[in-house]
Amino acid sequence: MINFDDYGIELWPQEKTQDFRAKLLAWYDQHKRDLPWRRTTNPYHIWVSEIMLQQTRVDTVIPYYERFLDWFPTVADLAQAEEERLLKAWEGLGYYSRVRNMQEAARQIMVDFQGAFPQTYQEIASLKGIGPYTAGAIASIAFHLPEPAVDGNVMRVLARLFEIKLDIGQASNRKVFQALMEVLIDPERPGDFNQALMDLGSDIEAPLNPRPEESPVKEFSAAYLHGTMDIYPIKAPKKKPVPVYLQAMIIKNKKGQFLLEKNENAGLLSGFWHFPLIEVDYLEKLGQGDLFEVAEPDPSVKESFQQDYDLAIDWEQKNFSLVKHVFSHRKWQVQIQTGLAKEAVDPDCQGQIIWLSPDEFDRYPFAKPQQKIWEVYQKESVD
Structure with a gap:
């Protein structure tokens, strides 16, 4: 049980709370966005939308949402989906553990709930990858249960309404905002x-x-009334992502096919196909410019590639823009190195390797960094 006095939060009288609800909902009725997942109370559809909307803009999500439900119209379809098709459906959204967790949760539903989506907060929260926010969103929207859905947007509003002096980035503080929403x-x-x-x-x-002057509930906002909007919410700055320097080896054979491999390691981008990537440290010494004067690869990189793929390569000297991609905790900086395979043979290595022509790429899931690398190569390569 939360004692709000301990956190300097003074609750409103019931009449004020009811007035706040009425004004907020009246504004919502007039101004709510027409979004496809708001035209349904199907819990599966709402679940898909909520997972996709995490860390992703609404306008980006809409076509993904519609395609996902077209490919996997039911929980059973999601549970039975092949991994490559599942990743292809999610390609470009990032945070790929989300869709893998969704499939695990779909399998839970098929086994533990006989294929019927669970209808209580506790049961929904028991599913793989579903935390308090998503459980609250599904329970409240699909089943009209009075369960809060507390995300960063909601905490920001609450922090300003009550001038809450808690860091919204600290997970331990979420319980206070959750209790306030209740x-x-x-x-x-x-x-x-x-x-x-x-x-x-x-x-x-x-x-x-x-x-804030446009807010339908500005008269309830202590931060607005006290002129402290710039203070709230309190949030410590994020740690900067750690730089990682890589070379992408774009290898072409005499048939015009490119060498791709599947990432079979657990964790980041597992299950996706990509050009061979080799982590290097010398790029850091070349500066942070967007274009490097590229000679042949560093001898250690050539040796590493030869050991891993057992292919004879004629390395090319071409310049490409540096490809950058930021994950939550890492910042990839990728230098493109191109080469021609001397023989049209399959590489000798332990992983899943394949030669593909560009018109076959759309059959395989590529993560966003791979897409960026290919776009730069297409735009800047000179035969």
Whole structure:
């Protein structure tokens, strides 16, 4: 049980809480976005949308959402999907553990709930990859249960409403915002209430360039009334991602095919196909420019490639822009190195390796860094 006084939070009288609900929901009814997942109460559809929307913009998600449900229209279809098709459906969204967890959860539903989507918060939260936020969103939107869905947008709004002096980036503080939402949530329209706060936090009360004077509930906001909007929410700066320097080896054979391999390691980008990647350290010494004068690969890189793939290569001297991609904790900086295979033979190595022509690429899942590498190569290569 949370004692709000311990956190300097003064709860509103019931009448004020009811007034807040009414004004927020009236604004939502008038201004809510017409989104495909808001036209349904199907819990499977809502689940898919909520997982996709994590760390991803709404306009980016819509075509992914529609294609995903076209390819996997039911929980059973998701549970039975082949990995490559599953990853292809998610290609470009990033955070690929999310879709793998979804498939595990779909299998749980088929086994533990006889294929029927669970209908209580506790049962929904028991599924793989579903935390308190997603469980609350599904429970409130699909089943009209008064369960909060507390994400970063909601915490931002609450921090300003009550001038909450807690770092919203610390997981241990989420319980306070969760408890506060349990007090505020409208029991008659919990799903709409949750979505209204999300919309408010993602637009009018966005982290950058908020427009608090346009807020439908500005009269309730202590930060707005006290002129402290720039202070809240409190959030410590994120750690900078660690730089990782790589060479992408784009190898072409005499048939015009390119050498691709499947990442079979657990963790980052597992299951995706990519050009051979070799981590190097000397790129850091070349500076942070966007274009390197590329000679033949460093001898150690050539030796590493020869050992791993057992292919004879005529290395080329071509210049390509540096490819950059930021993950949550890592920043890849990739230099492209090209070469021609002297013989049209299959490489001798332990992993899954294949020669593919470009018109076959769309049959294989490529993660975003691979897509960027290919785009730079196509744009800047000179035969």
